[in-house]
Amino acid sequence: MIVTTLLVFNFLFSFLVTKSKLYLAFIILVNILVLFIFKYESFFISGVAGYDLFTADIIIPLGISFYVFQMTGYQIDLAKGRCSVQRDPIRFVIFVMFFPQLIAGPIVRAQNFMPQIDNLARIRKRSLKSTMLPSLALILLGLVKKIYFADSLAPHVNDIFARGPEDAQTAILGAWLFAFQIYFDFSGYSDMAVGMARLFGIRLPMNFFQPYLSRSPREFWQRWHVTLSQWILNYLYLPLGGNKGPWARAFAVLLITMGLAGLWHGANWTFIIWGLGWGLVVFLYRQIGQYLATIPLAGWLVTFSLTLGLWVFFRSPDLHFALSYFQTMGGGAPTGDWAVSFNGWNGIFIIMGCLSLLILHFAESKLFRAPVARILARRDGLFWQGVVIALILWLVLLPDLNGNPFIYFRF
Amino acid sequence: MKRFRPLLLFCTGLIVGTILMEGILRMNEVWPLWKVATVAQASFYGPDWDTGYSHRPDRDGLWLTENRAWRHVNKTGQLGPDYSIPPMPGTLRVAVVGDSIVESLQVADEDTFIRKSEHLLRHDKIHAEVLNFGLSGASAAVSAARIDHAVFSASPDLIVLLLKSPELLLARVGDDSAFPAYISGSSNEIVRGTEFRQGRGFQLRSGILGSVLYWLLDHSRLANILNNRKNVGFFNEVSNPQNNEVSTAAAAPQTCAFNHKTMSPVQQAILDDLSYYPDGSQPRLILALTGLSTQCDSLTERQTIIEEVYKALSKRLPDVSVLDLDAVLSTHMAGPEPDLSVLHGFGRNLGTGHLNKRGHNLYAAVLTDAIQRFIEQHP
Numbered sequence: 183m184i185v186t187t188l189l190v191f192n193f194l195f196s197f198l199v200t201k202s203k204l205y206l207a208f209i210i211l212v213n214i215l216v217l218f219i220f221k222y223e224s225f226f227i228s229g230v231a232g233y234d235l236f237t238a239d240i241i242i243p244l245g246i247s248f249y250v251f252q253m254t255g256y257q258i259d260l261a262k263g264r265c266s267v268q269r270d271p272i273r274f275v276i277f278v279m280f281f282p283q284l285i286a287g288p289i290v291r292a293q294n295f296m297p298q299i300d301n302l303a304r305i306r307k308r309s310l311k312s313t314m315l316p317s318l319a320l321i322l323l324g325l326v327k328k329i330y331f332a333d334s335l336a337p338h339v340n341d342i343f344a345r346g347p348e349d350a351q352t353a354i355l356g357a358w359l360f361a362f363q364i365y366f367d368f369s370g371y372s373d374m375a376v377g378m379a380r381l382f383g384i385r386l387p388m389n390f391f392q393p394y395l396s397r398s399p400r401e402f403w404q405r406w407h408v409t410l411s412q413w414i415l416n417y418l419y420l421p422l423g424g425n426k427g428p429w430a431r432a433f434a435v436l437l438i439t440m441g442l443a444g445l446w447h448g449a450n451w452t453f454i455i456w457g458l459g460w461g462l463v464v465f466l467y468r469q470i471g472q473y474l475a476t477i478p479l480a481g482w483l484v485t486f487s488l489t490l491g492l493w494v495f496f497r498s499p500d501l502h503f504a505l506s507y508f509q510t511m512g513g514g515a516p517t518g519d520w521a522v523s524f525n526g527w528n529g530i531f532i533i534m535g536c537l538s539l540l541i542l543h544f545a546e547s548k549l550f551r552a553p554v555a556r557i558l559a560r561r562d563g564l565f566w567q568g569v570v571i572a573l574i575l576w577l578v579l580l581p582d583l584n585g586n587p588f589i590y591f592r593f
Numbered sequence: 594m595k596r597f598r599p600l601l602l603f604c605t606g607l608i609v610g611t612i613l614m615e616g617i618l619r620m621n622e623v624w625p626l627w628k629v630a631t632v633a634q635a636s637f638y639g640p641d642w643d644t645g646y647s648h649r650p651d652r653d654g655l656w657l658t659e660n661r662a663w664r665h666v667n668k669t670g671q672l673g674p675d676y677s678i679p680p681m682p683g684t685l686r687v688a689v690v691g692d693s694i695v696e697s698l699q700v701a702d703e704d705t706f707i708r709k710s711e712h713l714l715r716h717d718k719i720h721a722e723v724l725n726f727g728l729s730g731a732s733a734a735v736s737a738a739r740i741d742h743a744v745f746s747a748s749p750d751l752i753v754l755l756l757k758s759p760e761l762l763l764a765r766v767g768d769d770s771a772f773p774a775y776i777s778g779s780s781n782e783i784v785r786g787t788e789f790r791q792g793r794g795f796q797l798r799s800g801i802l803g804s805v806l807y808w809l810l811d812h813s814r815l816a817n818i819l820n821n822r823k824n825v826g827f828f829n830e831v832s833n834p835q836n837n838e839v840s841t842a843a844a845a846p847q848t849c850a851f852n853h854k855t856m857s858p859v860q861q862a863i864l865d866d867l868s869y870y871p872d873g874s875q876p877r878l879i880l881a882l883t884g885l886s887t888q889c890d891s892l893t894e895r896q897t898i899i900e901e902v903y904k905a906l907s908k909r910l911p912d913v914s915v916l917d918l919d920a921v922l923s924t925h926m927a928g929p930e931p932d933l934s935v936l937h938g939f940g941r942n943l944g945t946g947h948l949n950k951r952g953h954n955l956y957a958a959v960l961t962d963a964i965q966r967f968i969e970q971h972p
Contacts, residue, residue: 568603
């Protein structure tokens with residue numbers, strides 16, 4: 183009902199937004215209002231700290247944050263003349279509701295996606311032939327990330343954040359594992375979405391480029407949830423003035439943008455602080471980044487450490503827990519009673535495991551190179567398709583997904 | 594032939610992919626990778642003529658529910674190492690019977706209270722051998738059937754039975770379509786019913802098709818994945834004992850009454866069953882009633898029940914002892930009103946589920962203590 187109403191409103195207003203800015207303002211207001219009512223009502227009205235999105239039973243329309251942003255972006259692009267209006271309601275629905283990316287992105291822009299929908303009817307089976315195996319391989323990669331890695335890390339992360347770490351090493355381990363859990367979880371979904379879309383002949387933008395290899399906070403946002411970062415850049419940060427003007431103004435714009443990006447994730451102060459924290463980090467890095475760049479690996483180390491620290495806010499149920507967690511991380515009082523033993527071989531294996539997650543991240547960057555794509559295109563035949571399909575089917579059968587839904591389905 | 598080549602190529606690919614997945618799952622079972630990696634949960638249960646279901650002998654594998662542990666079912670179908678029949682001279686053989694709390698699949702054998710109490714007894718110069726006769730979802734009737742057959746065959750010197758108190762206090766006529774239960778016989782007497790033997794599922798699982806299925810489960814991780822993914826119908830090996838357990842607990846009203854003079858026919862049947870082996874000989878028994886703290890409001894009421902059950906059992910058995918397990922556990926814990934829930938659950942699920950490390954340690958201390966006292970009182 184909500185989705186249909188939104189679709190009808192947005193489709194009808196897409197013919198009007200070019201005529202007057204009032205129509206554009208109205209439809210943006212409608213979209214934001216719907217998002218507000220279904221996602222943030224309790225947060226603003228009751229003033230509560232918000233839901234713990236990782237444990238609470240939340241009821242929000244699936245993927246609402248994503249398609250509302252996509253439709254809003256479309257209306258703005260139309261008003262600015264960056265794309266032409268879609269007159270076919272079915273094609274408009276496909277643009278908004280294209281099933282692979284409906285729930286958690288990538289968020290696509292009309293000027294890139296609409297022409298592909300228009301071309302769908304013209305796609306020939308032959309033209310898809312050499313893209314079958316690469317597309318299936320992307321789906322497989324996404325499933326491996328989600329089921330093999332994210333779901334294996336999830337119970338350990340959940341234990342640490344539910345019981346609270348007792349010592350510094352458990353706290354650091356929790357932050358480290360969550361950083362990779364959320365990466366594997368979300369980028370796994372995105373890879374699957376891109377792979378599935380390619381099976382239909384539609385090319386969606388990649389959403390992740392191994393973010394933990396970033397050497398600056400700015401680079402992190404060019405590698406993490408790229409389509410949301412671009413949406414925020416194009417429709418929020420730049421219209422607010424971007425980096426122009428005195429430093430105080432630029433800082434304020436950055437804080438507002440990142441704070442809102444944090445709030446987009448959910449009705450909880452932890453997300454807002456996470457966003458504001460990123461704003462602060464990006465701003466400070468602008469000032470000191472040039473000095474860090476002269477020291478080998480310093481940029482990466484600082485960025486990676488700050489990322490881990492900020493993830494603590496993101497994953498914590500409330501601000502009090504997050505602050506206590508930081509205290510434990512620094513060797514202070516325990517947050518809870520959960521301690522992972524680092525004694526003897528256990529400690530060695532944990533450290534090796536954590537480092538191998540980072541090495542895997544690096545190895546993944548080698549997968550998206552032209553030689554790999556060429557090998558996949560060359561091997562694209564029924565035998566290898568069968569191998570990959572069998573692996574996909576078995577991976578789908580492996581988990582009980584009810585226990586570990588995709589993290590970004592909550593947003 | 595050329596026409597079928599694409600199909601053949603594709604099917605070969607599917608088979609190669611399947612073999613690859615099987616290999617990956619087996620590779621993940623390498624220590625310590627299995628502690629975190631994606632693995633298949635082993636299938637330990639199979640049909641049993643006496644108890645409806647039980648552990649299949651000589652099985653190894655990983656248990657993943659609640660916690661992860663590598664477990665082994667011995668040649669006689671109990672969790673833990675093999676043992677000699679009859680016992681070695683000078684060895685005190687103790688059989689601990691009960692449900693999944695005794696079974697303790699969630700932790701490694703050396704971490705179970707069974708093995709820990711064995712070590713504690715040996716530490717106190719008692720050469721003991723403690724055997725695990727726990728079976729997930731085992732009711733009073735299932736435990737009695739287990740004592741009559743599996744436990745009797747092991748010739749123990751002492752049986753420790755952990756029994757949920759509502760089973761004895763409520764003692765209602767049950768449903769024997771999935772496993773043994775106390776039912777009304779043809780002349781209204783209470784008998785241990787075995788209707789499950791006529792069930793389609795039981796017969797299928799006990800037949801050739803069942804043998805093929807269990808062979809597959811024993812030799813393929815992917816078969817286990819499929820089995821765990823859709824644990825219904827033919828694949829329903831255990832008739833979901835945990836579900837039955839939950840429904841029994843949910844349906845069981847609070848009851849705090851037991852009188853050895855006015856026992857119901859079902860109560861009498863349970864105690865009669867526990868008092869005799871099939872050959873007419875009698876076991877030495879410690880009956881540990883669990884969950885009395887949730888049934889009764891006061892400790893005095895609980896003590897009265899324990900005394901009454903003891904009176905009823907001592908009329909039947911010369912060597913018997915009855916415990917209020919919750920009370921004994923509480924005395925071992927610090928504080929005026931100790932919270933027993935901390936003994937259960939793993940990680941974020943602390944408070945619910947099976948015994949955790951702390952729980953096993955405390956149960957081991959209590960069990961060791963109970964065995965030592967029993968030996969002193971009944972030499």
